[in-house]
Amino acid sequence: MKVINLGCQLTYSVMAPANFLFQISVPQNNYQSVWNEGFQTTPEYELQVCDTGLLGNRTHRVLVQPGEFTIGYQAVVELYQVSSLDTDLIEVAHADLPADVLTYLNPSRYCESDKLMKFAWDTFGYLQPGYSRVQAIADWVHNHLSYTPGSTTSTSSACDVLLQCSGVCRDYAHLCITLCRALGIPARYVTGYAVDLQPPDFHGFHEVYLSDRWYMFDATKLAPVSGFARIGAGRDAADVSFATIIGAADSMYHYVWATEGVSDNTDNRQPMPNDALSSA
Amino acid sequence: MKVINLGCQLTYSVMAPANFLFQISVPQNNYQSVWNEGFQTTPEYELQVCDTGLLGNRTHRVLVQPGEFTIGYQAVVELYQVSSLDTDLIEVAHADLPADVLTYLNPSRYCESDKLMKFAWDTFGYLQPGYSRVQAIADWVHNHLSYTPGSTTSTSSACDVLLQCSGVCRDYAHLCITLCRALGIPARYVTGYAVDLQPPDFHGFHEVYLSDRWYMFDATKLAPVSGFARIGAGRDAADVSFATIIGAADSMYHYVWATEGVSDNTDNRQPMPNDALSSA
Amino acid sequence: MKVINLGCQLTYSVMAPANFLFQISVPQNNYQSVWNEGFQTTPEYELQVCDTGLLGNRTHRVLVQPGEFTIGYQAVVELYQVSSLDTDLIEVAHADLPADVLTYLNPSRYCESDKLMKFAWDTFGYLQPGYSRVQAIADWVHNHLSYTPGSTTSTSSACDVLLQCSGVCRDYAHLCITLCRALGIPARYVTGYAVDLQPPDFHGFHEVYLSDRWYMFDATKLAPVSGFARIGAGRDAADVSFATIIGAADSMYHYVWATEGVSDNTDNRQPMPNDALSSA
């Protein structure tokens, strides 16, 4: 079990009344427990908690008036250890997949798995199915791409990235997801906080459904997966933007942190009220 | 209130054990009641009912052995009349949209709304928001495209279709959905049965969230919207394929029907058991 | 007849021996005479004049050693007036087009006219053929796009630009060329110097073959066509890059000028030697 102190502080310059949607909080679920969670805004606003459906993502919505606006979030998260018998994990036959997992086989905006069927089968079809094949896909993507901030835009898709051989964390994840889906393996995009990520920022990675649940992978290898705390999951980055702004506002500052270890106030930590939590 | 007799019969030649996913049945919900529903397969198989999540689509899954395989479905559906005060319907401010509707603002595989933001605002931004603007989008798409079977493939997206100026029903719907989302109006893809569609087939159209619920539109104008019975809804056609086949099987025959009027056995019609129904 | 003083000065930081190809000089041809042309480089290098084929573009090639490198070019150009009976210009029937013009009907890298056939015919097919239709295309592109530096990259094509509704001069030209070719009207990309362009820079525009020769158009409307001196022509921007660098070098400064009027040294102006000239 690991204990992570994490949080972020985001500051905006708001020109006209703007509606913000934030996906920056960590939900409590089978993979992680959340303690001492807190939000602060300056000026003070009440945040509306939206549960955007099946995925368990907790979205916070707030209508902000012109001026400078800052939102802060912090929490202590315990990550439950996953048994390391990874090599026994299997790809599940389509007929046996849970119904709510089927949607993660469909192509999505940035993951055009329908276009890469033959590419995926030609490249990975001969490998032994299971955990090792999914890891081989992540390794292949790691070697195929160069991590290059600025080389992609918000409209770049897995096919674009495969051709240009460069990208950032979301692009690595999109390409892995696309190749998995093309092989019939459910895969989804996950955002989160990552211990030891340099420079510190929100992180994007991917989860693959194996045996009986979702497992995290990170083709960037920028930080250890064992230090990832999930924020939300979606089909691809279109679903889990950290901040969606409807209106006129510019980002000014942006701090994110995640460190391992017991925080000063862990001794008297208090569980979050249940009604503030979602489960994935 | 309209009563529709509808159904389909699909025959496949199965070469090796194949897993089928069908989205051909009509769910009971606020828009439609379903009576005397029935499935038959030859040879006889038990169909597994999957509820694929939030959308309420009912998917039927069956693992089929080699040989000829036929699935039939029929139902009597009552469509509830929608008041015709369409011109009063409003576009809902982002801050007021229900949380479960937000996902239909995101771009999806065949609806790259992130690429058409300026196009949509330049073309429709000056129009009065509300029902009339959404109808104007459907009219524009109707005029911009030529209905041309064979002009698109299963990988064609809204951007492709906008450039090539031709497509079939799914392409019309994808382009409308994309333009709506680019304007901040939630829109989704719907499949269904359509009375008076020539030639008879499954149909694809789109729904837009206005005022307080989803309203149907059909840019193809091939059949009256008042005769549409919904099968399922999704982000785009990737989510609501009529038949998904994992394995080796070819489609042989394919009949679809939908006719208005009281069927012979309406008098002694029986409601479907509740546990077989989904709600949208 | 107009007299234009024009030129440029380009400075690079060269890290390792690099081969430069410049297309910055103005060729003498039926549209323009060139006087008092001169090149200077610091340090001093001999420039190799390459005539890159059919188009008459004059390319200067030079292999540069590490260090700072500056190339300067200046000339006095007389532009021959074109009679203004533009409305009489006709689109030439395919059977009557000169053979060397046919290549400008083919799609090219940034002008995918094969993808926009129906779009072009639907939008402009009903217009009276001739000069006015070609002008209508330029006007349509002018209105459809917003001039937005930074909105496109070196890989953006006419289809990209049509969808995103923004671009810079090369994008305006590419879209016009594409729509013309799709209608069967030969069109090509031209680079040049433009009097009164703000901010001063090289310019990209397009030429269309009407009646019996090429006519210039500029959908950006940033400067009067009557003050354009041609550098080179090609299928699209891929053919007429101002500077192509093979090796490690960065651009440091970049000045371009073009002003109308008699220069101080016009009285004793000397014609360029013929062997230094190309004809288009």
Add this chain to the structure above:
Amino acid sequence: MKVINLGCQLTYSVMAPANFLFQISVPQNNYQSVWNEGFQTTPEYELQVCDTGLLGNRTHRVLVQPGEFTIGYQAVVELYQVSSLDTDLIEVAHADLPADVLTYLNPSRYCESDKLMKFAWDTFGYLQPGYSRVQAIADWVHNHLSYTPGSTTSTSSACDVLLQCSGVCRDYAHLCITLCRALGIPARYVTGYAVDLQPPDFHGFHEVYLSDRWYMFDATKLAPVSGFARIGAGRDAADVSFATIIGAADSMYHYVWATEGVSDNTDNRQPMPNDALSSA
């Protein structure tokens, strides 16, 4: 030296007066001599010979009236043997490339070399430059693609083909050309007749500039390169379509042949008049 008998017969149904451009004849040049060449049309028309510029392609143009129209072409071609010291062929430094070859470094419609720079360098950059690297590219493309008639359309580009892993001869050539250009190696598309091609048809392949001239390669490996007679060369398939039709006409029949060996009438063969020939 090889002697090839070759030709074709193409029949069209012409609905309205249509202008045809044919690129089906074999030019005389340094690589091949042409004897006993002949054209026939039914009904009889005079063919206009167009020399479409730098490339030496001979295009025949004819305006055809409604009705059935057949064009036939046949020739005897001697192919000059190329010395087989292929492994000595070198890639030419950019500074030393002939000026008329530079254009074949530019990206073109179906060969987006500007998009595959990093892909090409990552995959082939570590290989020894020269003939063996160009052959390695052709071998890689041969293995990466499956030859699948119907898998691509007339708008498919090298990037499309790289992603979908299938195509026909023109797609193999486009991908090879694109990868070569991305590495700075001039490459172009060539059409021709091929001995032993099954089924017999026109063929598309590619040429690469090495040492001091163009060398043929064929990534499809469907027929021996030593039996290829060139029709024309261009940047990609956009430049060398076998038949371009402006007007309303449908292809009805289409025969192509190319066989090695002395034809019956070789003994009294007559050289073609010079004015009917082009040189590449």
